Amino acid sequence: MYEHILVPTDGSPGTMNALAHAQEIAGPDSTIHALSVIDQRIYLAAGGDQQDAVIQFLREDAIDAVDDVVDEMPRTMATTEAIREGVPHRVILEYADEHDIDVIVMGTHGRTGRDQLAALGSVTERVVENARCPVLVVHIDQ
Template sequence: MYQDILVPTDGSDGTRRSITHGLTIAERFDATIHALSIVPEGPLGTLQTDEAIPAAERAVERVESEANREGVDVVTAVERGVPHEEILAYADHHGVDMIVMGTQGRTGLDRVLVGSVTERIVRMADVPVVTVRLNDEIRIEDPDEAARIARKTAEGEGYEDVTVTDDPHRTSASWIVPLETDSGDVHVHVDAVTSEARVAQGSETT
């Protein structure tokens, strides 16, 4: 029934549950997940900072990492433009059968933007749109706390000489903490809601 499922992601907390739902549906129907992040642009160019493109790349890489872990085929893309227009164009061009989206972002402007984009997609899309509301409360807001959990997790799995090599960054309600250990570079993914953590190889994220 469904072969290609599109999950737009901006790296905000509101996309975390939509990613989980999208992966569950894809696994059930043996479908491919398309992770798409849009860098908003207007008449004067990019509407965000110079960090917008790296953040968008990290957002889709997070989906790719989770899809690979679940054994789900995945395609990633980063586009620039008006978000709802780019999402609809991507869906049409790639023959997407379903779109799965969060209904809100983190706070303030993110919440307004993500909510308004989803509303437009629901009204204008030619394929089914599954909307997912953010219900989980983010418990780990402090990057230092995420780093502490990451170090403890790595040490608990037998790594030694563990040091944090860069600032932790958060995408889709998970912290990604880069570490240097006696066995080489690794990343630890810390769930900002549940505090659960797992060690991934350093090449899995950037």
């Protein structure tokens, strides 16, 4: 069994598939870490007068994404919630290192259009290539 399990979430429905697998490999003393990353590249690309609105929208989206994961957890299982800003794959890897994560459980792709076109989303691919811990990649059906 794994003690610390990281489930990155972007709020896509596929996250629940990944969460189900995370719960299956969790033991009675495990903690599920729900992490949502606000992609700074999105709000930095917005015009200066729109950045605040974009950041607020992304923050609310991230809060909802983490809340959805926590809401699906049994009350008896320990959970940790985190929202960070940055480049998603980098933040996921940093979080895993900082919190001694034993395994990362994530879907094959997220909800961004470009990621859905690829067999393995770019965030997932970069996490798999660079993680110091095992990564369980769960196939997400369209």
